[in-house]
Amino acid sequence: MAKDDKLVKEITPRDQDFAQWYTDVVKKAELTSYSRVRGCMILRPYGYAIWENIQKDLDRRFKETGHQNVAMPLLIPESLLEKEKDHVDGFAPEVAWVTEGGNNKLQERLCIRPTSEALFCDHYADVIQSWRDLPKLYNQWVSVVRWEKTTRPFLRTSEFYWQEGHTAHATAEEALEETRRMLQVYIDFYRECLAIPVISGLKTDKEKFAGAEQTYTVEAMMHDGKALQAGTSHYFGDGFAQAFGIQYADENNALQYVYQTSWGVSTRSIGGLIMVHGDDDGLVLPPRVAPHQIVLIPIALQKAGVKEANEELLARLAGRFRMTSDFSDRMPGWKFSEYEMKGVPLRLEYGPKDIEKGQVVAVRRDNREKYFLPLEGLEDKLQEILDQMHEDMLARAEKSMEDRIYEASNWSELETILKNKPGFVKAHWCGDPACEEKVKADLQATSRCIIDEELEEGAVCAICGKPAQHLVYWGKAY
Amino acid sequence: MAKDDKLVKEITPRDQDFAQWYTDVVKKAELTSYSRVRGCMILRPYGYAIWENIQKDLDRRFKETGHQNVAMPLLIPESLLEKEKDHVDGFAPEVAWVTEGGNNKLQERLCIRPTSEALFCDHYADVIQSWRDLPKLYNQWVSVVRWEKTTRPFLRTSEFYWQEGHTAHATAEEALEETRRMLQVYIDFYRECLAIPVISGLKTDKEKFAGAEQTYTVEAMMHDGKALQAGTSHYFGDGFAQAFGIQYADENNALQYVYQTSWGVSTRSIGGLIMVHGDDDGLVLPPRVAPHQIVLIPIALQKAGVKEANEELLARLAGRFRMTSDFSDRMPGWKFSEYEMKGVPLRLEYGPKDIEKGQVVAVRRDNREKYFLPLEGLEDKLQEILDQMHEDMLARAEKSMEDRIYEASNWSELETILKNKPGFVKAHWCGDPACEEKVKADLQATSRCIIDEELEEGAVCAICGKPAQHLVYWGKAY
Numbered sequence: 024m025a026k027d028d029k030l031v032k033e034i035t036p037r038d039q040d041f042a043q044w045y046t047d048v049v050k051k052a053e054l055t056s057y058s059r060v061r062g063c064m065i066l067r068p069y070g071y072a073i074w075e076n077i078q079k080d081l082d083r084r085f086k087e088t089g090h091q092n093v094a095m096p097l098l099i100p101e102s103l104l105e106k107e108k109d110h111v112d113g114f115a116p117e118v119a120w121v122t123e124g125g126n127n128k129l130q131e132r133l134c135i136r137p138t139s140e141a142l143f144c145d146h147y148a149d150v151i152q153s154w155r156d157l158p159k160l161y162n163q164w165v166s167v168v169r170w171e172k173t174t175r176p177f178l179r180t181s182e183f184y185w186q187e188g189h190t191a192h193a194t195a196e197e198a199l200e201e202t203r204r205m206l207q208v209y210i211d212f213y214r215e216c217l218a219i220p221v222i223s224g225l226k227t228d229k230e231k232f233a234g235a236e237q238t239y240t241v242e243a244m245m246h247d248g249k250a251l252q253a254g255t256s257h258y259f260g261d262g263f264a265q266a267f268g269i270q271y272a273d274e275n276n277a278l279q280y281v282y283q284t285s286w287g288v289s290t291r292s293i294g295g296l297i298m299v300h301g302d303d304d305g306l307v308l309p310p311r312v313a314p315h316q317i318v319l320i321p322i323a324l325q326k327a328g329v330k331e332a333n334e335e336l337l338a339r340l341a342g343r344f345r346m347t348s349d350f351s352d353r354m355p356g357w358k359f360s361e362y363e364m365k366g367v368p369l370r371l372e373y374g375p376k377d378i379e380k381g382q383v384v385a386v387r388r389d390n391r392e393k394y395f396l397p398l399e400g401l402e403d404k405l406q407e408i409l410d411q412m413h414e415d416m417l418a419r420a421e422k423s424m425e426d427r428i429y430e431a432s433n434w435s436e437l438e439t440i441l442k443n444k445p446g447f448v449k450a451h452w453c454g455d456p457a458c459e460e461k462v463k464a465d466l467q468a469t470s471r472c473i474i475d476e477e478l479e480e481g482a483v484c485a486i487c488g489k490p491a492q493h494l495v496y497w498g499k500a501y
Numbered sequence: 502m503a504k505d506d507k508l509v510k511e512i513t514p515r516d517q518d519f520a521q522w523y524t525d526v527v528k529k530a531e532l533t534s535y536s537r538v539r540g541c542m543i544l545r546p547y548g549y550a551i552w553e554n555i556q557k558d559l560d561r562r563f564k565e566t567g568h569q570n571v572a573m574p575l576l577i578p579e580s581l582l583e584k585e586k587d588h589v590d591g592f593a594p595e596v597a598w599v600t601e602g603g604n605n606k607l608q609e610r611l612c613i614r615p616t617s618e619a620l621f622c623d624h625y626a627d628v629i630q631s632w633r634d635l636p637k638l639y640n641q642w643v644s645v646v647r648w649e650k651t652t653r654p655f656l657r658t659s660e661f662y663w664q665e666g667h668t669a670h671a672t673a674e675e676a677l678e679e680t681r682r683m684l685q686v687y688i689d690f691y692r693e694c695l696a697i698p699v700i701s702g703l704k705t706d707k708e709k710f711a712g713a714e715q716t717y718t719v720e721a722m723m724h725d726g727k728a729l730q731a732g733t734s735h736y737f738g739d740g741f742a743q744a745f746g747i748q749y750a751d752e753n754n755a756l757q758y759v760y761q762t763s764w765g766v767s768t769r770s771i772g773g774l775i776m777v778h779g780d781d782d783g784l785v786l787p788p789r790v791a792p793h794q795i796v797l798i799p800i801a802l803q804k805a806g807v808k809e810a811n812e813e814l815l816a817r818l819a820g821r822f823r824m825t826s827d828f829s830d831r832m833p834g835w836k837f838s839e840y841e842m843k844g845v846p847l848r849l850e851y852g853p854k855d856i857e858k859g860q861v862v863a864v865r866r867d868n869r870e871k872y873f874l875p876l877e878g879l880e881d882k883l884q885e886i887l888d889q890m891h892e893d894m895l896a897r898a899e900k901s902m903e904d905r906i907y908e909a910s911n912w913s914e915l916e917t918i919l920k921n922k923p924g925f926v927k928a929h930w931c932g933d934p935a936c937e938e939k940v941k942a943d944l945q946a947t948s949r950c951i952i953d954e955e956l957e958e959g960a961v962c963a964i965c966g967k968p969a970q971h972l973v974y975w976g977k978a979y
Contacts, residue, residue, distance in 0.1 A: 058620070068639070094644075097575075118603075119611075121600075125649075126594055168576075
């Protein structure tokens, strides 16, 4: 029992110090490791396996919506990055520059991609000639580098992993439709794969992507009530096309600029996964993204026939589920804690009594619910439990978020809530960046997204009292 | 017909100018595109889809042999790269250096990984403590950068994509076993997925990897008789472990150094795929790696019922094969040429007569063999044809290679063969690097690999006449 205690104690309770809890979980579950380059993380096998499952799920959704994967170079010449003014202003201050190659000083600096709009645009200018070449629906899975000052595993790292979709269309309508389609893909992915509910909508001008006309965002609420920007989908209009000269001949042979989008989800999503579902015993992973969906723990392994029966059960289930097991000589109690800490959705216990009764004991990670399951038809029952667990985790996360969404109609209410209650606040806004700045300066909160479908007629700005233009979700954010 | 002629003419015949043929095929099949950064290629959708299929096949083989994927950072501090002397001497001259980040000059230069031994070793020193932590069987899928002077798509590019396996073991024996296991995985992959036969064996000291004790290689013979180094598996002994301080406590609690390996296959393999199987009409892709295994071309699309029947057939086959189709208004002849150029393994033609007869016409890309197949049981028959095509392509490539492997027992024979006959030459060697240098200087050929299992007793070095230590494959190489 001493070991169990120790194991659990190594994780700081969430409500004592949430930041420390996060660091403890990431380290103990062996998700990442620090590297020698400041702010660059090593994704260890368990952390990378989560990312692989995220990639598989998203990649399937991208292919189902007609997208193709490509690979653009890692490096962007300075002159290419500079073509679109807002874009370079946004990214140049935080890039890493290559200035020497093969023992020679380079004639032009090359930056490591912080994002790849410039590369895709340059390629599109090369390969798009006619309306027959459109749309181009490309995506790539890569890492990008942004020289961050303060970093935390998954949440903010100098190098991170992501997918970036980049598309080109004949019309503004088609591009806008694509922007919203991919936003919906992200909403579905978060709910269906990670069991995370999100709010979504447009970013304000201040918060939108450098070079975008519009940025849609999905935002999730963490256990501590803070927001995590979890994915964005940008509409560029024809701004990049004009800057990079991406034109096509339409059906009447007239030259037109293309309309573009880009959209991305990164390894930040893993930070969200940890902070939405985790508890004081460690990770809690939703079954569809968990590297191992089920862990089999033999009970009384030393007794005759137990090892063989467990091996047989493991082989049987491995065809249907992502399985792991622990046949080591450690105590079952130690094993229980270990795999709970790692967030394995379902634990199976299988010992002499179970073998005799033709049953197996199953324990859910999220709510510790215990089941005695007959071996006959076991697979279907396990699948049912895993599916139910996903639904329950999503419902709990949804309730946790909804319970902490407040409304404020004036400064005093806004201030009281943001200073005292973790969560999001819905408040009307006049549209003036000065009011947005005031919320940030005085209350350390930012506009998360605009939800004008709920805008109330005649409402006034909660900050300045002037007529409202938008209804906005406000919150503190990672 | 004019269009067909033009299409074919755009590809230079192989025996007229093989290098130009290669460039034509890569461009016309839209595999890659040039980028603004010298020597960095863009992998276009069709080229990237081949790489995705290679990744899937290899990744499955790695996981079946117990390996786990991870992700190490992109950047290596100069001091870390310098820890192993041979390694830094080999790679430092060809790396790209990051010297500025976030508008500041960095205190220490960081190189973009040319390979990641230094990063894995640093991590292993951190996470390996006891014999219980061994073996570590890691792999990563990334791109690396080597500042090349002359580049060609896939064959030699400044940035290329690959997997790099890095493992740590308790004993030299285990590490050697791993080195040879992964060599065999590569041999199997080339034969079973790419239909490419290889020769394999140890590299000479001159040709081995910087920092390795032993380098095993797989080498394929291209259509022009030149060798392509297609994958390598290195045994490091405990050299890196000593340089990086990677020690574990053994079962008696004594500190021991680990023994390591690394092994890699890159996008070069796609260059091999093109140059082994391609013909004067373009690409010929083996069915297991082809982005589309079958293309469906409707015949007399304007006639009643043809479109619907083709749509039905396409939907039926899409569940089993990677399908594409062409319902455009172009002539069937144009379509035939287009998909032949793209190397799609099997073409199906389906028109009014076929519909009436309840059959479909199938044409193999590799040998143009034509089949009239009943719709009933079509899937199994198509699978059979695709499997047979793979076997035939492998057998042809094998014969083509074996027919061009010669033997030389003295300098005059070696010179005559290497100057006049494209292919490999088996010749004994005394082991003196000077003899190896002479072959390179005078005949522009290099030692490809050592095959001492065929070493003949009493044989003499074909270059200097002294007693032979090794039997070696020599050849000109990419």
